[in-house]
Amino acid sequence: MSYQLLKHYFMINTAPNRANCLRCNFDAVCTSHEQQDESAEKKPMMVKRYLRLQRKELLCISQRKFNHFYVIREGALKTTQMEANGKELIRGFYFANEVLGYEAIYPGHYDFSAMALTETLVCEIPYENFLKSVNTKPQLQKQALYLISKQMNTGSYLALTTAKQRVAAFLIDLSIRLNLRESTLEFKLPMSQQDIGNYLRLTAETVSRIFSRFQKLGLINSHRQSIQLLEKEQLQLIVDGVL
Amino acid sequence: MSYQLLKHYFMINTAPNRANCLRCNFDAVCTSHEQQDESAEKKPMMVKRYLRLQRKELLCISQRKFNHFYVIREGALKTTQMEANGKELIRGFYFANEVLGYEAIYPGHYDFSAMALTETLVCEIPYENFLKSVNTKPQLQKQALYLISKQMNTGSYLALTTAKQRVAAFLIDLSIRLNLRESTLEFKLPMSQQDIGNYLRLTAETVSRIFSRFQKLGLINSHRQSIQLLEKEQLQLIVDGVL
DNA sequence: CGCTGGATTGAGGCCGATCAACTTCAGTGG
DNA sequence: CCACTGAAGTTGATCGGCCTCAATCCAGCG
Numbered sequence: 001m002s003y004q005l006l007k008h009y010f011m012i013n014t015a016p017n018r019a020n021c022l023r024c025n026f027d028a029v030c031t032s033h034e035q036q037d038e039s040a041e042k043k044p045m046m047v048k049r050y051l052r053l054q055r056k057e058l059l060c061i062s063q064r065k066f067n068h069f070y071v072i073r074e075g076a077l078k079t080t081q082m083e084a085n086g087k088e089l090i091r092g093f094y095f096a097n098e099v100l101g102y103e104a105i106y107p108g109h110y111d112f113s114a115m116a117l118t119e120t121l122v123c124e125i126p127y128e129n130f131l132k133s134v135n136t137k138p139q140l141q142k143q144a145l146y147l148i149s150k151q152m153n154t155g156s157y158l159a160l161t162t163a164k165q166r167v168a169a170f171l172i173d174l175s176i177r178l179n180l181r182e183s184t185l186e187f188k189l190p191m192s193q194q195d196i197g198n199y200l201r202l203t204a205e206t207v208s209r210i211f212s213r214f215q216k217l218g219l220i221n222s223h224r225q226s227i228q229l230l231e232k233e234q235l236q237l238i239v240d241g242v243l
Numbered sequence: 244m245s246y247q248l249l250k251h252y253f254m255i256n257t258a259p260n261r262a263n264c265l266r267c268n269f270d271a272v273c274t275s276h277e278q279q280d281e282s283a284e285k286k287p288m289m290v291k292r293y294l295r296l297q298r299k300e301l302l303c304i305s306q307r308k309f310n311h312f313y314v315i316r317e318g319a320l321k322t323t324q325m326e327a328n329g330k331e332l333i334r335g336f337y338f339a340n341e342v343l344g345y346e347a348i349y350p351g352h353y354d355f356s357a358m359a360l361t362e363t364l365v366c367e368i369p370y371e372n373f374l375k376s377v378n379t380k381p382q383l384q385k386q387a388l389y390l391i392s393k394q395m396n397t398g399s400y401l402a403l404t405t406a407k408q409r410v411a412a413f414l415i416d417l418s419i420r421l422n423l424r425e426s427t428l429e430f431k432l433p434m435s436q437q438d439i440g441n442y443l444r445l446t447a448e449t450v451s452r453i454f455s456r457f458q459k460l461g462l463i464n465s466h467r468q469s470i471q472l473l474e475k476e477q478l479q480l481i482v483d484g485v486l
Numbered sequence: 487c488g489c490t491g492g493a494t495t496g497a498g499g500c501c502g503a504t505c506a507a508c509t510t511c512a513g514t515g516g
Numbered sequence: 517c518c519a520c521t522g523a524a525g526t527t528g529a530t531c532g533g534c535c536t537c538a539a540t541c542c543a544g545c546g
Contacts, residue, residue, distance in 0.1 A: 084483030089402070105392035131385055138378035148391060149348035158401035159332070161444050163502065193525065201404050206502060208526055224511075224525070240327030404503095406534065435492065446535060451494055467493070467543075 026071050026099065026125070026147070050123050053077075053116035059100070062113045066104035068124050072096050075120025076190035078199075079112040090199040093117075093191065095177045101127075102148050117190040157200055160239065166200040167210045168238040171220070175229055185229040192225075269314050269342065269368070269390075293366050296320075296359035302343070305356045309347035311367050315339050318363025319433035321442075322355040333442040336360075336434065338420045344370075345391050360433040400443055403482065409443040410453045411481040414463070418472055428472040435468075 050073070053059060059070060059077060077094045091112050094100045104110045105127070134140045157166045157173075178187055189196070193211070194204040211227075214220045219235055221228040229235065237243045293316070296302060302313060302320060320337045334355050337343045347353045348370075377383045400409045400416075421430055432439070436454070437447040454470075457463045462478055464471040472478065480486045 085485060087484075102392055103395060105388050106390075106396055135381035135384055141378055141384070142374055145348050145387075145391070147349075148388075149345055152346060152395055153349055156401075158399075159444065192523095201402065203503060204525080205504085205527085208524095209502090212526075241330075242328060437492075447493080448495085448536085449534060451492095452534095455494075 026123075050121060053120040053122070055116055055118055057116045057120075059114040059116065059120075059122065060110050060112075062110055065109050066101070066107070066127065068126055069099055069101040069130060070114075071123040071125060072098050072100065073121040073123060075122075076117040077114050077120060077122075078117055078191060078195060079114045081112045088198075090195055093199070095190075096179065098177070099147065099151060102151060117195075162241075163200075163202050163206050164210050164213070165239050165241065166202065167196075167207060168214075168235040170196065170200060171227070171229060172232060172235055172239065175232070185232060186221075187227060189225045189227055269366070293364060296363040296365070298359055298361055300359045300363075302357040302359065302363075302365065303353050303355075305353055308352050309344070309350070309370065311369055312342055312344040312373060313357075314366040314368060315341050315343065316364040316366060318365075319360040320357050320363060320365075321360055321434060321438060322357045324355045331441075333438055336442065338433075339422065341420070342390065342394060344368075345394060360438075405484075406443075406445050406449050407453050407456070408482050408484065409445065410439075410450060411457075411478040413439065413443060414470070414472060415475060415478055415482065418475070428475060429464075430470060432468045432470055 051059070051070075053075070060068075062082065072094050074096050076096075077100065079091045079094070079100070080088050081091050083089055094114070100114060100122075101110075103112070130144075134144055154173075154177075157169050160166045160169055174189075175185055175187065191199075192204075193207045196202075197204045197207045200207070211220070211222045214235075215222055217234075219229075219231045219238075221230060234243065294302070294313075296318070303311075305325065315337050317339050319339075320343065322334045322337070322343070323331050324334050326332055337357070343357060343365075344353075346355070373387075377387055397416075397420075400412050403409045403412055417432075418428055418430065434442075435447075436450045439445075440447040440450045443450070454463070454465045457478075458465055460477075462472075462474045462481075464473060477486065
């Protein structure tokens with residue numbers, strides 16, 4: 001696998017990026033620094049650089065020392081982990097406005113690799129900068145914990161027992177996290193059905209079969225990577241175990 | 244269900260409790276306050292009171308506003324959540340030296356109830372006290388994040404696919420979290436097999452059958468609630484999908 | 487002593503995995 | 517423009533693991 005990072009250093013508070021920050025969870029933390037003076041050694045910029053990844057490019061590699069958070073601005077990533085028996089399993093997906101890296105604070109190193117599923121743009125946040133920032137701005141403390149707690153509560157599909165429940169929950173969650181308009185609910189799956197199955201602990205065949213079944217029931221419109229949620233309420237009923 | 248909390252206020256730094264703090268994850272955070280002066284309004288004690296729960300007593304109730312962490316000193320708790328279809332499912336177990344409550348920061352209220360499985364002793368930590376404490380002691384910042392991140396990484400049995408993998412992983416994890424001596428590996432299950440099954444998304448019958456199978460294989464010794472791990476390495480091989 | 491809730495064990499059925507064949511589609515190069 | 521290729525998705529047949537339902541066992545307790 002290729003591992004290459006394009007290193008475009010730039011200031012976070014230039015116009016185009018500020019626009020990107022609009023829906024970013026870390027916006028408050030980052031922007032707070034703009035109101036401060038320029039004494040860099042005392043109050044370092046939170047974000048030193050951003051990275052643009054091509055499809056299949058790696059953002060971080062398992063076993064590497066943990067030093068950075070990554071805030072995803074555009075695109076999508078998957079994190080993978082090696083099982084003891086050698087099989088690679090997918091731990092999670094990350095989309096725009098989400099943060100990757102909390103999970104590595106405790107062990108002190110990443111125990112997963114993160115790969116771009118599409119062309120992806122991320123902000124790299126040095127953990128030490130983050131700590132300093134929060135220490136000098138105590139009101140950010142609460143918000144940081146809030147964000148971490150929020151992320152802890154996402155993506156627990158595996159608590160669901162049946163395959164159709166998991167797939168339905170996954171589709172609904174995707175539609176929310178991809179920030180779609182309520183009206184369309186139409187999008188391209190950034191990952192393969194193989195990846196979806198791996199993540200949900202199902203086989204790719206089962207995922208395909210369930211897509212087909214949902215289509216026959218008129219709940220979705222799917223063809224390859226493109227998908228459209230027609231009956232979101234019905235899908236939710238499936239998740240709830242009613243249907 | 245009965246909901247009653249016995250309210251025994253006392254100072255955290257009395258002799259018997261300091262002994263209890265020895266293996267507590269929050270010890271460093273709590274003890275730091277002892278070295279300060281007594282101006283209570285500026286630097287409040289982190290722990291205001293502790294609670295002693297009887298078996299089946301509730302510690303916190305779903306939908307109640309989130310205000311407190313709970314550090315478990317002795318005993319065991321389970322957290323339960325109502326599914327949309329009305330079934331109650333178990334979200335997690337908590338044992339001595341573990342912390343309950345992070346999960347509620349984001350929604351701002353508990354979306355689970357916590358019930359004592361045995362007689363249980365907990366420290367109640369007001370969240371506001373915690374925030375103030377961390378703000379006035381920036382070096383605690385890092386540790387708090389470390390602890391939260393650590394807790395995020397525990398108890399992900401549902402990523403395992405087969406029933407024997409989940410049960411084996413659960414037993415190994417229990418043996419670690421109950422702080423047993425390496426030599427014995429013998430303990431009482433604080434929860435019923437029904438609860439284990441609910442937590443692992445298996446039926447109680449399946450759990451029982453797997454206990455029996457492990458027993459026949461000489462991996463464990465089990466009778467009702469009492470259990471003894473005979474071949475921990477073999478159990479780990481099962482978790483890893485080798486056996 | 488019988489009662490009760492949990493644990494155990496057995497028989498049968500369903501769901502998802504496995505294996506295999508086939509189709510579809512994007513990319514490539516002639 | 518079309519043929520080729522490889523990766524991903526689709527579909528069918530079979531198998532095995534876990535659920536379901538039911539009967540029984542068993543320890544604790546009034």
